[in-house]
Amino acid sequence: MKISELPLADPVPLLSRRKLLQRCGMGFGMVGLAGMLGQDRLLAATVGDTPPHSRPRAKRVIHIFLNGGLSQVDSFDPKPVLTKNDGKPLPYRHPFTPFMTGHAMASPFRFRPCGECGTEVSELFPHIGGVVDDVCLVRSMTTASPIHESALMLINCGSLSQLTPSMGSWLSYGLGSENENLPAFVVLCPGRGRVPVKGADNWRSAFLPPTHQGMLVDTAYRRVERLIENVRSQRSGPQQQRRQLDLVQQLNRQHAVQRGPDEALEGRIASYELAYRMQMAASGAFDVDREPAHIHALYGDSDHGRQMLIARRLAERGVRFVQVWHGPFQPWDSHNDIFPKIRRLAPECDRPIAALLLDLKQRGLLDETLVIVSGEFGRTPTVQMNEDGSSSKGRDHNSYGFSALLAGGGIRKGMVHGATDDFGYKAVQDPMDVHDLHATVLHQLGLDHQKLIYRHAGRDFRLTDVHGRVIHEILA
Numbered sequence: 001m002k003i004s005e006l007p008l009a010d011p012v013p014l015l016s017r018r019k020l021l022q023r024c025g026m027g028f029g030m031v032g033l034a035g036m037l038g039q040d041r042l043l044a045a046t047v048g049d050t051p052p053h054s055r056p057r058a059k060r061v062i063h064i065f066l067n068g069g070l071s072q073v074d075s076f077d078p079k080p081v082l083t084k085n086d087g088k089p090l091p092y093r094h095p096f097t098p099f100m101t102g103h104a105m106a107s108p109f110r111f112r113p114c115g116e117c118g119t120e121v122s123e124l125f126p127h128i129g130g131v132v133d134d135v136c137l138v139r140s141m142t143t144a145s146p147i148h149e150s151a152l153m154l155i156n157c158g159s160l161s162q163l164t165p166s167m168g169s170w171l172s173y174g175l176g177s178e179n180e181n182l183p184a185f186v187v188l189c190p191g192r193g194r195v196p197v198k199g200a201d202n203w204r205s206a207f208l209p210p211t212h213q214g215m216l217v218d219t220a221y222r223r224v225e226r227l228i229e230n231v232r233s234q235r236s237g238p239q240q241q242r243r244q245l246d247l248v249q250q251l252n253r254q255h256a257v258q259r260g261p262d263e264a265l266e267g268r269i270a271s272y273e274l275a276y277r278m279q280m281a282a283s284g285a286f287d288v289d290r291e292p293a294h295i296h297a298l299y300g301d302s303d304h305g306r307q308m309l310i311a312r313r314l315a316e317r318g319v320r321f322v323q324v325w326h327g328p329f330q331p332w333d334s335h336n337d338i339f340p341k342i343r344r345l346a347p348e349c350d351r352p353i354a355a356l357l358l359d360l361k362q363r364g365l366l367d368e369t370l371v372i373v374s375g376e377f378g379r380t381p382t383v384q385m386n387e388d389g390s391s392s393k394g395r396d397h398n399s400y401g402f403s404a405l406l407a408g409g410g411i412r413k414g415m416v417h418g419a420t421d422d423f424g425y426k427a428v429q430d431p432m433d434v435h436d437l438h439a440t441v442l443h444q445l446g447l448d449h450q451k452l453i454y455r456h457a458g459r460d461f462r463l464t465d466v467h468g469r470v471i472h473e474i475l476a
Contacts, residue, residue: 052175052446057410057476058370059178061171061441062311063323064353067152067196068332071107071379071395072403073424074342077139078111078120081422082381090382090423097396098146099335101382104423105395108339117414124346127354128405133414134357134366136406136474140418140427143377143434146397148197148330151376155434156202158463165206165454167438168321170463172205172212174452175445178318181281183215185321186314190220190303194328203323207456210267214323217286219307227286228278245276285317286310299355308352312359315369332375335384335394357407370409370444372437378402381424401427404437409444412476435468443470 073079086106094101111120114129119137121129128135145151150160157166165173168185177184187203189196195216196202203214221227236244252269259265284290288309299305304326311322326332326349334341353373360366379395379402386392401420407413418430439449442463449468453460 053448053451054443054446056444056446057368058408058444059368060315060319061168061321061370061372061409061445062315062356063167063321064308064349064356064371064373065196065323065325066332066349066373066375067325067327068148068330068334068375069377069379069397070332070375070402071334071338071342072139072398072401072420073379073381074107074109074338075122075124075346076137076403076405077420077424078122079107079381079420079422079424082106082424085423090425094382095400095425096146097380097398099396100385101380101396102385102391103383104381105383115414119414119416122346124342125350127351131354131357131407134361134407136411136413136415136417138404138406138417138432138474139401139420140429140431141374141378141402141404141433141437142427142431143399143402146377146399148333148376148397151397151399152196152198152202155374155376155437157204157206158435158438158465163204163206164461164465165208165212165463166203166214167441167463168203168214168323169205169208169212170442170452171321171445171447173208173454174442174447175320177320179281181277182285182314182317182319183278184319185212185214185323186319187214187216187323187325188219188307188310189216189325189328190307191218191325191328192220193218196325196328197330207461208454209263211270214321217310219310220303222288222306224283224286228282241276241279245272248272281317285313288313295359298359300351302348302352304348304352305355308356309359312356312363312365315360316363316365334379335396336392338379338394360408366408368409370411370441371407372404372441373406374404375402398425400425401431406474410476411444412474415474417471417474430473432471433467435464436471438463439468440471440474444475 073082082104083106085104087103089103109122109124111122113119114121115133117133119132121132143151143154145154145160154160157164172184185203203216205213217227219227249269249272256265256269288306291309295309299309307324311324314322331345357366357371360369378398380398384392384394384396401424418427418432420426421428442449442452449462449464453462
């Protein structure tokens with residue numbers, strides 16, 4: 001039923017809608033947050049009530065995003081030939097990169113076989129190495145852009161330049177949420193008020209109804225009141241807030257009738273109701289202090305440990321898509337002095353990622369939760385050069401070959417898919433581009449990437465546009 005079809009209350013002639021919103025002070029103050037909240041199955045346009053296209057192997061996705069670009073040759077793609085040729089020119093012409101690069105630069109980090117599968121993992125990631133038997137390591141990822149902004153849009157929204165919805169928004173639209181009191185799409189980032197490059201464009205709903213937009217939560221804060229601004233009122237209790245909201249929604253329905261059909265307005269009105277319900281549910285979902293001591297010991301007491309634990313709590317409460325960012329701006333961007341930088345960054349996420357996989361597995365959630373670990377691209381195996389021709393001791397962006405980790409959700413365990421060349425520059429065996437990743441993710445959730453469409457501006461849009469294929473080789 002549309003907002004405009006709901007019964008009207010008696011008019012309230014002496015108080016305008018604008019003044020009421022200014023005076024109510026309802027505690028959840030959702031004017032700023034309203035457009036970013038998740039979905040309301042009754043009020044948002046969604047195909048979630050229809051059966052999936054095929055039998056789903058996963059119910060939800062957790063995307064751990066190492067924004068800025070993780071170096072594959074220093075993490076999950078060992079290259080003995082690169083080590084042997086350290087400081088020498090490559091035997092082929094350098095592919096295009098944004099900056100000038102020079103000779104081969106070997107990784108100083110040792111790799112060792114891990115788990116029963118024997119997959120080689122860098123010493124930077126010992127905890128992930130300990131759970132590698134549950135992981136499918138894709139060493140042949142490719143993307144169409146070596147520029148942060150466009151590469152972010154491609155991996156998150158499926159398009160380099162068009163204003164299209166993000167993957168989480170597509171899943172919210174296609175499947176809805178399993179929890180009517182929480183958004184279907186939540187974004188976690190320990191930013192302390194700062195956001196990644198491109199900001200909310202990374203989790204936008206674009207032309208989909210706005211209730212499918214991702215909701216950003218700043219996980220740098222521990223208390224629920226700081227995690228979600230104005231989640232609790234200091235002026236009124238739940239019953240008074242409920243009465244205030246009922247009055248505001250009556251006025252909103254009158255306003256909707258006067259304006260006529262308007263998806264954006266209906267989505268905004270729906271978000272008020274979700275905001276109220278979320279007040280009641282947020283404490284349980286985001287308050288990690290309710291976890292026992294042994295769980296805190298597993299994840300570690302850090303921003304990343306805390307946000308991985310929140311991701312698990314959201315997943316078990318039915319949130320459809322959780323995206324976990326390493327941090328604001330682009331922390332993994334390593335143009336200068338790469339080795340001390342990634343030596344610091346890797347331990348920040350290594351233990352929490354492994355803890356998340358172990359925790360999901362022990363709770364019986366890993367089989368139905370697809371976990372992805374990736375950046376927007378990789379790094380060059382060659383050293384980046386400064387303008388004066390000296391070495392920056394860093395690596396430039398590399399869109400031709402990088403690594404991603406997939407686990408759970410019907411993905412094969414303990415396997416390596418694809419390969420880059422001997423130097424780790426280009427994918428040469430079983431390349432898998434971003435559209436293929438999107439098609440495979442949708443397939444595991446029971447959605448055909450060619451059938452999940454939304455008509456806008458006279459054409460049918462989909463997450464994979466006119467590209468993409470399901471990579472069946474990595475499916476269990």
